[in-house]
Amino acid sequence: MCIRDRGTTGNFGGATFDYTFQTSTTDSDPGTGGLRFNNGTLSSATLMYIDDTDDGGTDIQDFLRTIDDSTSTVKGHVRVSNKTNAEDFALFTISGTNTEASGYHKVSVSYVSGSTSFSNSEDVIVGAPALVLSSFI
DSSP: OOOOOOOOOOOOOSSEEEEEEOOOOOSSOOOTTEEEESSSSGGGOOEEEEESBOTTSOBOHHHHHGGGGOOSSSOEEEEEEESSOTTSEEEEEEEEEEEEETTEEEEEEEEEEEOSOOOTTOEEEEEOHHHHHHTTO
């Protein structure tokens, strides 16, 4: 019998990006690495405002633009989770159009499950594993 060392517990698979959560609900550019929703209670949010660039300086505009490529009603899923605690997360369907604004995108979402709030300046991971699959359905 072969026993192997177990690796560290990872976060959500698929495309993941490092962001900083903001409790503001203002429809404006959240700034580099910023992520916010249009409602302070995540279960009532219908829009996610996400900066074009994550905390690491990665420009994710091309990724965000693929959301509208899907002809499916549900364009995919997005999971926002605490960077160090994958059990603290909120899962959403991407349910409509993606609107490009100056420096950020407005993504239509519908809450599915998980946390209903995060703290201001909380380090989060934004993951979208099902987005690519939904784009081809």
